[in-house]
């Protein structure tokens with residue numbers, strides 16, 4: 292969807308959205324339209340006992356004197372309690388109501404009396420919300436009636452006093468939306484197309500934005516001793532890849548943060564094969580990598596003054612004559628040995644080598660990994676919160692704060708030596724699964740053994756990378772979870 296900004300003027304035709312606060316006040320342009328229609332808007336607001344609550348909406352079609360106009364009134368809540376996130380939700384709601392009305396283009400008037408956000412900030416965040424809500428994965432719908440490209444406005448105009456400020460702010464928010472969209476595209480892609488090499492090719496496109504992209508193949512990874520990662524991919528006909536993406540916007544003396552993603556392009560479980568029912572969900576088992584790639588795109592797209600490294604381990608987990616077996620013992624890049632009890636606990640094998648590689652080569656000030664790692668985190672937190680683990684209090688606090696600003700929910704989970712002992716093995720330094728209970732925690736303990744005690748956080752996004760129901764800012768499907776949090780986190784803690 293195309294976003295544009297224009298100076299406010301009184302509309303005479305088309306689809307227009309006015310924002311109404313909890314005191315039910317009509318702002319400048321809305322008031323003018325109300326006058327031109329002999330009070331049609333205020334009559335409708337009265338008749339519907341409109342209270343201006345967030346989420347409330349009302350339509351006024353072809354009011355007398357302005358017959359070519361369709362007006363939507365959208366509630367925003369208390370005008371002095373707005374936040375950027377709330378503005379995004381209002382923009383998303385505006386998109387949704389005009390979309391349901393079948394409009395192909397619409398205008399949102401960014402005027403709220405007594406708003407505690409600057410006009411440009413309000414307008415740009417309304418636009419971001421509309422953009423995020425408009426995402427559709429319709430790439431494979433070919434028929435004319437298949438709704439490809441239809442089912443929602445293709446142009447959204449925001450009218451605001453001072454378009455320069457709004458446009459400038461949307462410059463970086465639009466890049467953020469591009470990053471979220473890219474993560475959602477990657478996660479939605481079917482796995483017949485989405486091989487490790489295909490993923491690496493998508494990463495390479497970020498070079499256009501100034502990201503330095505390096506791709507390691509199996510031969511290079513073997514030389515480095517990444518046998519844990521390689522073991523996962525050895526049953527696949529497709530070559531495993533490790534991609535390093537570097538954005539150096541911060542200059543020499545700036546701190547460096549690194550993001551590491553699990554990129555299992557399809558997870559059959561391997562020889563410990565998964566049941567057939569629902570296995571198609573495993574196309575999104577590269578969601579962690581998708582978030583990291585999307586975040587790199589957002590950060591580079593807005594030319595963030597920060598140094599950020601993204602590393603994604605890309606493999607396909609298949610059963611095959613060459614596949615790894617339960618009972619195999621592999622030596623990871625760190626030198627630590629792992630007894631593979633269950634080949635379906637593959638994500639941690641991939642991340643073990645990706646984490647070790649990242650901290651050995653780059654010595655980052657912090658590492659945060661993202662992975663659709665365990666079904667157990669969905670048992671613990673359902674489909675609403677991601678699980679956060681961290682060995683560093685400040686990092687955990689900062690990450691949670693950024694996630695709250697971004698409107699993505701994460702909940703801190705415990706790490707503890709008592710859980711760590713549960714993955715000791717008599718045959719190797721550790722085994723890749725613990726006992727039945729606390730499966731998300733023992734997975735995190737496993738990863739911690741590859742962090743070398745540098746500040747590290749792990750985010751288990753198995754429950755949130757995909758949503759079966761729509762959310763305030765997005766339709767159902769791939770969520771691009773963590774891209775917005777990471778963008779905010781970099782802004783808050785790594786930018787000069």
Ligand code: BES
Pocket residue numbers: 558560572576633635636637638663664665666667724725730753754
């Ligand atoms: N990719 C799965 C986890 C997952 C499950 C993600 C459902 C998204 C939705 C992961 O590789 C896996 O299979 N984990 C196992 C671990 C077990 C064998 C210890 C699990 O959670 O069952």
Ligand code: MN
Pocket residue numbers: 558560634635636637638
């Ligand atoms: Mn698995």
Ligand code: ZN
Pocket residue numbers: 555558576635637638663664
């Ligand atoms: Zn998996």
